[in-house]
Structures are given as C-alpha cells and as structure tokens.
Amino acid sequence: MIIGHRRIIQYLSRSAALKNLSHAYLFSGPASLGKMTLAMEFAKFLQCPNTKNGKQQFAYCGRCKDCYDMDRKSHPDFTIFPPFASEETEIKIGQIRNLIKIFSFKNYSAPYKIAIIDNADQMTNEAANALLKTLEEPSDNSILILIASHPETLLPTIVSRCQQIKFFSVPYCDLEKGLLNYFNRDSGVSADIPGVARLSSGLPGIAVKIIQNPVFKEKKEKNYQNFFEINNSSLNLKYQYVSSMLAQENEISDTLNDWLYILKDIIYLHSGARRFILNIRIENQLKNLQERYSLKKTADLMDKIKETIFILRVTNVNKKLALENLMLEL
Ligand SMILES: [Zn+2]
CATH class of the missing domain: 1.20.272 (Zinc Finger, Delta Prime; domain 3)
Incomplete structure (x- = not known):
C-alpha cells in the first residue's frame, strides 16, 4: 500500500491507460518517502491484465497470475537490482550487463519487461556508462525505473534520458490518513497515529518504522x-x-x-x-x-x-x- 503521492499515482496510471509510458523513469527524492513501494506497485499495475482506473492506489486486480508472481517477486518479466535480500548496495557493471541481457529478450508473458534499479546513485562509473547505452537504445516494451535519493550524483546524461518523477514529503493529514488505513484496527497496532505522523516529518517509511x-x-x-x-x-x-x-x-x-x-x-x-x-x-x-x-x-x-x-x-x-x-x- 502506498501512503500519499496521489498525484504521482494518478499521473502514472493515466500514462499507462493512454499507452504513453516512458522507457525510463527516475524516481527521485529523500529516502523513506516510499519511492520503492510506489515503483513496485506501479510495476505490478503495468503487468496486471485486469486493471481499473484508480485514484488513490494503483488499481490492479490482485488475483491474476501476474499479480501473484509480482507479489512473490518471481515474475519472469520483472527484475530488481540489487537483488532482494542482497547485502550489496552498490550497482556494479556485472549487474548492468545482466540487465542489458534481460532487456534483449522478448517479454515472456506480461505486456512489459520491467526492471527497477534501487540506489541508482550508487552505481560505479563503469556501470553508469554501460547503462547509458541501454538508455540511448531502449528495447521495445522495456521499462526501467531508477530510484535515487541523491540524483545530483548521477551522470547528467542519465538523468536527461529519464523522465524524472520527483517525490516530496507527504502532507501531515495525508500521512495520518494513510497510516490509519495501513495500520487498520485488525493489525493490532495501538500506536498514537497522529503523534507518529507528526514525528515522522512527512516520511511514510519513517512513520512505519517508528510504529514498528x-x-x-x-x-x-x-x-x-x-x-x-x-x-x-x-x-x-x-x-x-x-x-x-x-x-x-x-x-x-x-x-x-x-x-x-x-x-x-x-x-x-x-x-x-x-x-x-x-x-x-x-x-x-x-x-x-x-x-x-x-x-x-x-x-x-x-x-x-x-x-x-x-x-x-x-x-x-x-x-x-x-x-x-x-x-x-x-
Ligand atoms: Zn492482476
């Protein structure tokens, strides 16, 4: 579930409906805003064949095989770097070569071939230069989402080839509302949600961490x-x-x-x-x-x-x- 960022959700949902998607996105903004959560939800939405037009959240069906595979992070047309549960945060050339190889194959079952690169601002120079080539010649139906808390340290040539989606802190009332939905009565959490929302400075990731x-x-x-x-x-x-x-x-x-x-x-x-x-x-x-x-x-x-x-x-x-x-x- 995404807390806040309604405009970004609406914009990306509409772009998908109009088949007006970019080959590469750069999700930028401070850590703990929910950039990765939104990227994962967006990817799931793109791969699901039964989507609707959602205003608050990406409206995938949640029941089809694509949704199921995305939840288990085992979808054949979806990759994430660095791999889940990996200790490494730096993106090295080997991973980018792997990405280029994945993008060179046709999509297997879903409409798109999607890859997310987390901590894209921590790419080695070698990796960044290799990635640049992929961005210059994107393959059909491939969508790359770069996530960066410090986009100013990315190569300007990479930034200019991506559509940048800037994330801002979530307004207090949206954060409070989002947290109340996230930790609903069934969750057994009895935190002072309004207090947490204020303490977390508009950062949903911090709010969840404070509660947990x-x-x-x-x-x-x-x-x-x-x-x-x-x-x-x-x-x-x-x-x-x-x-x-x-x-x-x-x-x-x-x-x-x-x-x-x-x-x-x-x-x-x-x-x-x-x-x-x-x-x-x-x-x-x-x-x-x-x-x-x-x-x-x-x-x-x-x-x-x-x-x-x-x-x-x-x-x-x-x-x-x-x-x-x-x-x-x-
Ligand atoms: Zn689905």
Missing part, C-alpha cells in the same frame, strides 16, 4: 532534544557532542536530517504558518529557539547542514572537522 520499532522513536526524540541542548551549550560541550556523534558514525546523517526538520518548523513559525509545524508538541521549545534564529539565520543554517550531509556522504573529508565547523554555526 519503539527504540527508533526514542532515538528520534533524542535527536530533537539534543539539538535544543546543543544550542544552549558552550563550544566545548558542542565539540564533546561531535565526539559522541562520531562514535556512531552511521547515524550522523539521520541526526542531521532530524535537525533540519526542527529548523523547517522554525521557518514556519517565522512565516506564521503554524498549521504546517510538524513538531507541534514541542512548540514552546521551538519558540525559544526562534528568538535566537532569525529567518535568514535559520535558512543559512539549513543550507550549512545540507552541505555537511552532502560532503560527509560523497567526499573523504575529515568528519570531525566538518562537524566541528557546523557546530560553530549553532
């Missing part, structure tokens, strides 16, 4: 509280905090992303758009911070945090130095 994993929720709350504390502490304590961040290196980007959501709320406070504030339960803390952060300073700090996330991810920069630099701005 209480530890994750605590961590998120802690990231928010740490941000308020750091803002009131000495430089010395800020640097100590950097050391604790470095001790859990794989969580740094999650922490920084959570800080961005706090700052986004401060922007909403400045612009009088209170109803958009996600972390309304801590409104007083946000207001205290707002007194210290002008609109411009908030926007500048957001840029600085985004820049830090980017350089930590794509360069070999000294992490300690990058984070300490960021602390100077708080």
Whole structure:
C-alpha cells in the first residue's frame, strides 16, 4: 500500500491507460518517502491484465497470475537490482550487463519487461556508462525505473534520458490518513497515529518504522532534544557532542536530517504558518529557539547542514572537522 503521492499515482496510471509510458523513469527524492513501494506497485499495475482506473492506489486486480508472481517477486518479466535480500548496495557493471541481457529478450508473458534499479546513485562509473547505452537504445516494451535519493550524483546524461518523477514529503493529514488505513484496527497496532505522523516529518517509511520499532522513536526524540541542548551549550560541550556523534558514525546523517526538520518548523513559525509545524508538541521549545534564529539565520543554517550531509556522504573529508565547523554555526 502506498501512503500519499496521489498525484504521482494518478499521473502514472493515466500514462499507462493512454499507452504513453516512458522507457525510463527516475524516481527521485529523500529516502523513506516510499519511492520503492510506489515503483513496485506501479510495476505490478503495468503487468496486471485486469486493471481499473484508480485514484488513490494503483488499481490492479490482485488475483491474476501476474499479480501473484509480482507479489512473490518471481515474475519472469520483472527484475530488481540489487537483488532482494542482497547485502550489496552498490550497482556494479556485472549487474548492468545482466540487465542489458534481460532487456534483449522478448517479454515472456506480461505486456512489459520491467526492471527497477534501487540506489541508482550508487552505481560505479563503469556501470553508469554501460547503462547509458541501454538508455540511448531502449528495447521495445522495456521499462526501467531508477530510484535515487541523491540524483545530483548521477551522470547528467542519465538523468536527461529519464523522465524524472520527483517525490516530496507527504502532507501531515495525508500521512495520518494513510497510516490509519495501513495500520487498520485488525493489525493490532495501538500506536498514537497522529503523534507518529507528526514525528515522522512527512516520511511514510519513517512513520512505519517508528510504529514498528519503539527504540527508533526514542532515538528520534533524542535527536530533537539534543539539538535544543546543543544550542544552549558552550563550544566545548558542542565539540564533546561531535565526539559522541562520531562514535556512531552511521547515524550522523539521520541526526542531521532530524535537525533540519526542527529548523523547517522554525521557518514556519517565522512565516506564521503554524498549521504546517510538524513538531507541534514541542512548540514552546521551538519558540525559544526562534528568538535566537532569525529567518535568514535559520535558512543559512539549513543550507550549512545540507552541505555537511552532502560532503560527509560523497567526499573523504575529515568528519570531525566538518562537524566541528557546523557546530560553530549553532
Ligand atoms: Zn492482476
């Protein structure tokens, strides 16, 4: 089930009905928005012979052999890279060669030959160049869906050959409604859905994770509280905090992303758009911070945090130095 992204569902459903599909799509946007879920549902919809015109979800029948095979991820005309349950995230040339081979065969039973490449932004250069050739000469009835959280690191020549579908965070009320449907009464989940919807900053994947994993929720709350504390502490304590961040290196980007959501709320406070504030339960803390952060300073700090996330991810920069630099701005 897809939470949110109604316009994308409608657009792709209509393109399919009008037989106006692209050979290659690029689903881009931050992680945890549901890009992979939507890609899988779209693929199932394309392969099902008994579709209807759905407005909220892709309307496949769910009962035919194609739907069944898609659910079991064993459909002969569907492939996913990296393969399911694979530990590897990087896409290497061998996988792209495999894809080219698959696309060179005629579709077996369904109307299309579909492949999804997850983490397409983590392709090696060799793989990207090989993929480019496939994109230049697409085979009939083949549809390729690239998924990328950081499309800016893809080759521009790849991006220009795909139809880009940009994903944005899901508005609070849609997220709440979607979660209520997802965790319906029969699921036995008794979470505070409205609270979770706010805490997850418009990211359905995060919302589901919060509900299924209480530890994750605590961590998120802690990231928010740490941000308020750091803002009131000495430089010395800020640097100590950097050391604790470095001790859990794989969580740094999650922490920084959570800080961005706090700052986004401060922007909403400045612009009088209170109803958009996600972390309304801590409104007083946000207001205290707002007194210290002008609109411009908030926007500048957001840029600085985004820049830090980017350089930590794509360069070999000294992490300690990058984070300490960021602390100077708080
Ligand atoms: Zn079906």
